Amino acid sequence: MMNKENKKKGFKELLKLKGEPKIVAKGFALGSFVGMLPFPGFQWVISATLATILRYNRTAAIAGVFNTNMATGAFIFAFNYWLGRKILGIESLFQMPDRINLSFAKTVISAGPDVFLSLLLGGLITGSFALFIGYYLSLSILKRKNKK
Secondary structure, three states: OOOHHHHHHHHHHHHHOOOOHHHHHHHHHHHHHHOOOOOOOOHHHHHHHHHHHHOOOHHHHHHHHOOOOOOOHHHHHHHHHHHHHHHHOOOOOOOOOOOOOOOHHHHHHHHOHHHHHHHHHHHHHHHHHHHHHHHHHHHHHHHHHHHO
16 A cells, blocks of 8 residues: 555665564554554554553554555545445445545544544454554565575
8 A cells, every 4th residue: 555665665664673573573563553543643652552562663563554644544544434334334424535634533523423433443454454464574574584
């Protein structure tokens, strides 16, 4: 969901991190999961806090959050909203904004609990996929790096 240049930069930064590959990969996976949740602007704080509590790599957790960013956020949150709405069977006239910024939280809150619940459920589902993919992909990359 990132462009090719950002992916390369992200993986280069991941390779620079020191620490046990499994701990770094768990941090990245955690951040990838949190990045799918409907809390833009606060995801990195949530991710860093959880990584500290779980003793995962905080830097990797923060890096994982940035899989969703201003460019990809609108698409990801629109998909998460659609997915959550379909599963919950919610009919809504709410339209996702074209851009995700700090006022997104205010927009979602004013739209009502159905919108937030749809975004949250969709985010938990896509976040679970991001968690597993992020973990195994980053662990594979880090293990290859350590072999060299």
